[in-house]
Amino acid sequence: MAVHPHKTGGYRAYKKIHGVEHQFYSLDENIALQKQQELDQKSKLAKSLKAKPMFAKCGRLIGARIYLDNRPSKKTTIKMRVQLSINGKQRHSEKTYLGLFEPCWLHAFEAWRNHYNLTPQDVLDHKKQLVRAKQLYIQDVSRLEQKGNTPPRN
Secondary structure, X not given: OOOEEOOOOOEEEEEEEOOEEEEEEEOOHHHHHHHHHHHHHHHHHHHXXXXXXXXXXXXXXXXXXXXXXXXXXXXXXXXXXXXXXXXXXXXXXXXXXXXXXXXXXXHHHHHHHHHOOOOHHHHHHOHHHHHHHHHHHHHHHHHHHHHHOOOOOO
Protein backbone atom coordinates (compact mmCIF):
# COMPACT_ATOMS: atom_id res chain seq x y z
CA MET A 1 0.00 0.00 0.00
CA ALA A 2 1.01 3.59 -0.29
CA VAL A 3 0.94 6.59 2.04
CA HIS A 4 -2.37 8.44 1.84
CA PRO A 5 -3.27 11.96 2.96
CA HIS A 6 -5.55 11.83 5.97
CA LYS A 7 -8.48 14.12 6.74
CA THR A 8 -6.68 15.38 9.88
CA GLY A 9 -4.08 17.05 7.68
CA GLY A 10 -1.37 14.43 8.10
CA TYR A 11 -0.41 11.25 6.28
CA ARG A 12 -1.23 7.65 7.04
CA ALA A 13 0.93 4.57 6.50
CA TYR A 14 -1.13 1.36 6.59
CA LYS A 15 -0.51 -2.39 6.20
CA LYS A 16 -2.46 -5.47 7.23
CA ILE A 17 -0.09 -8.21 8.40
CA HIS A 18 -1.55 -11.64 9.31
CA GLY A 19 -4.97 -10.08 9.84
CA VAL A 20 -3.70 -7.33 12.15
CA GLU A 21 -3.98 -3.75 10.91
CA HIS A 22 -0.93 -1.57 11.44
CA GLN A 23 -1.45 2.19 11.05
CA PHE A 24 0.90 5.09 11.53
CA TYR A 25 -0.05 8.78 11.31
CA SER A 26 2.43 11.61 10.75
CA LEU A 27 2.31 15.26 9.74
CA ASP A 28 5.46 14.77 7.64
CA GLU A 29 5.03 12.81 4.42
CA ASN A 30 8.66 11.60 4.39
CA ILE A 31 8.33 10.04 7.85
CA ALA A 32 5.10 8.34 6.77
CA LEU A 33 6.83 6.99 3.63
CA GLN A 34 9.68 5.56 5.75
CA LYS A 35 7.17 3.94 8.09
CA GLN A 36 5.29 2.52 5.08
CA GLN A 37 8.52 0.93 3.80
CA GLU A 38 9.11 -0.63 7.23
CA LEU A 39 5.57 -2.02 7.25
CA ASP A 40 6.04 -3.42 3.73
CA GLN A 41 9.28 -5.15 4.80
CA LYS A 42 7.59 -6.61 7.88
CA SER A 43 4.76 -7.90 5.70
CA LYS A 44 7.20 -9.48 3.25
CA LEU A 45 9.08 -11.18 6.10
CA ALA A 46 5.84 -12.41 7.68
CA LYS A 47 4.73 -13.94 4.37
CA SER A 48 8.08 -15.69 3.92
CA LEU A 49 7.90 -17.20 7.42
CA LYS A 50 4.32 -18.44 7.05
CA ALA A 51 4.24 -22.24 6.85
CA LYS A 52 2.67 -23.92 3.84
CA PRO A 53 -0.38 -26.02 4.69
CA MET A 54 0.42 -29.73 4.80
CA PHE A 55 -3.10 -31.10 5.30
CA ALA A 56 -6.32 -30.22 3.52
CA LYS A 57 -9.35 -29.20 5.58
CA CYS A 58 -10.82 -32.67 5.07
CA GLY A 59 -7.72 -34.25 6.65
CA ARG A 60 -5.95 -35.63 3.58
CA LEU A 61 -2.38 -34.85 2.60
CA ILE A 62 -1.97 -31.83 0.34
CA GLY A 63 -1.19 -33.05 -3.16
CA ALA A 64 -2.04 -36.73 -2.65
CA ARG A 65 -5.15 -38.35 -4.02
CA ILE A 66 -6.62 -41.74 -4.89
CA TYR A 67 -8.44 -42.11 -8.18
CA LEU A 68 -9.89 -44.68 -10.52
CA ASP A 69 -8.18 -44.83 -13.91
CA ASN A 70 -10.95 -45.71 -16.36
CA ARG A 71 -8.89 -45.69 -19.55
CA PRO A 72 -9.60 -48.80 -21.63
CA SER A 73 -5.94 -49.75 -21.72
CA LYS A 74 -5.71 -49.66 -17.91
CA LYS A 75 -8.78 -51.87 -17.27
CA THR A 76 -10.11 -49.87 -14.33
CA THR A 77 -7.13 -49.64 -12.02
CA ILE A 78 -6.90 -47.71 -8.77
CA LYS A 79 -3.93 -45.36 -8.46
CA MET A 80 -2.52 -43.06 -5.83
CA ARG A 81 -1.05 -39.86 -7.22
CA VAL A 82 1.13 -37.31 -5.46
CA GLN A 83 1.25 -33.99 -7.29
CA LEU A 84 3.24 -31.15 -5.73
CA SER A 85 4.56 -27.82 -6.94
CA ILE A 86 8.34 -27.54 -6.62
CA ASN A 87 9.80 -24.15 -7.53
CA GLY A 88 6.70 -23.34 -9.55
CA LYS A 89 6.80 -26.58 -11.55
CA GLN A 90 4.30 -29.37 -11.12
CA ARG A 91 5.86 -32.72 -10.24
CA HIS A 92 3.83 -35.88 -9.89
CA SER A 93 4.31 -39.56 -9.34
CA GLU A 94 1.86 -42.43 -9.26
CA LYS A 95 1.64 -45.82 -7.68
CA THR A 96 -0.85 -48.44 -8.83
CA TYR A 97 -2.91 -50.19 -6.18
CA LEU A 98 -2.39 -53.96 -6.50
CA GLY A 99 -4.50 -55.17 -3.60
CA LEU A 100 -2.16 -53.88 -0.87
CA PHE A 101 -2.57 -50.33 0.34
CA GLU A 102 0.72 -50.04 2.26
CA PRO A 103 3.05 -49.65 -0.79
CA CYS A 104 0.83 -46.86 -2.15
CA TRP A 105 0.75 -45.12 1.22
CA LEU A 106 4.52 -45.35 1.72
CA HIS A 107 5.10 -43.96 -1.77
CA ALA A 108 2.78 -40.99 -1.16
CA PHE A 109 4.03 -40.40 2.38
CA GLU A 110 7.70 -40.34 1.33
CA ALA A 111 7.04 -37.90 -1.52
CA TRP A 112 4.97 -35.68 0.79
CA ARG A 113 7.54 -35.82 3.61
CA ASN A 114 10.42 -35.00 1.26
CA HIS A 115 8.51 -32.09 -0.27
CA TYR A 116 8.00 -30.47 3.14
CA ASN A 117 11.49 -31.44 4.42
CA LEU A 118 10.04 -33.04 7.54
CA THR A 119 12.28 -34.57 10.15
CA PRO A 120 11.26 -37.71 12.05
CA GLN A 121 10.30 -35.46 14.99
CA ASP A 122 8.04 -33.38 12.73
CA VAL A 123 6.36 -36.57 11.55
CA LEU A 124 5.76 -37.63 15.16
CA ASP A 125 4.22 -34.23 15.89
CA HIS A 126 1.69 -34.84 13.09
CA LYS A 127 1.02 -38.49 13.95
CA LYS A 128 -2.70 -38.08 14.70
CA GLN A 129 -3.28 -36.18 11.47
CA LEU A 130 -1.32 -38.75 9.46
CA VAL A 131 -3.30 -41.65 10.95
CA ARG A 132 -6.54 -39.84 10.08
CA ALA A 133 -5.32 -39.16 6.53
CA LYS A 134 -4.38 -42.82 6.08
CA GLN A 135 -7.83 -43.90 7.26
CA LEU A 136 -9.45 -41.54 4.74
CA TYR A 137 -7.34 -42.95 1.90
CA ILE A 138 -8.20 -46.53 2.90
CA GLN A 139 -11.89 -45.58 2.80
CA ASP A 140 -11.35 -44.05 -0.65
CA VAL A 141 -9.73 -47.25 -1.92
CA SER A 142 -12.61 -49.30 -0.54
CA ARG A 143 -15.19 -47.10 -2.28
CA LEU A 144 -13.27 -47.20 -5.55
CA GLU A 145 -12.96 -50.99 -5.39
CA GLN A 146 -16.73 -51.23 -5.08
CA LYS A 147 -17.34 -48.60 -7.76
CA GLY A 148 -14.89 -50.04 -10.27
CA ASN A 149 -15.92 -53.64 -9.57
CA THR A 150 -12.26 -54.55 -9.29
CA PRO A 151 -11.52 -57.33 -6.86
CA PRO A 152 -8.34 -56.78 -4.89
CA ARG A 153 -5.41 -58.40 -6.70
CA ASN A 154 -2.98 -60.54 -4.74
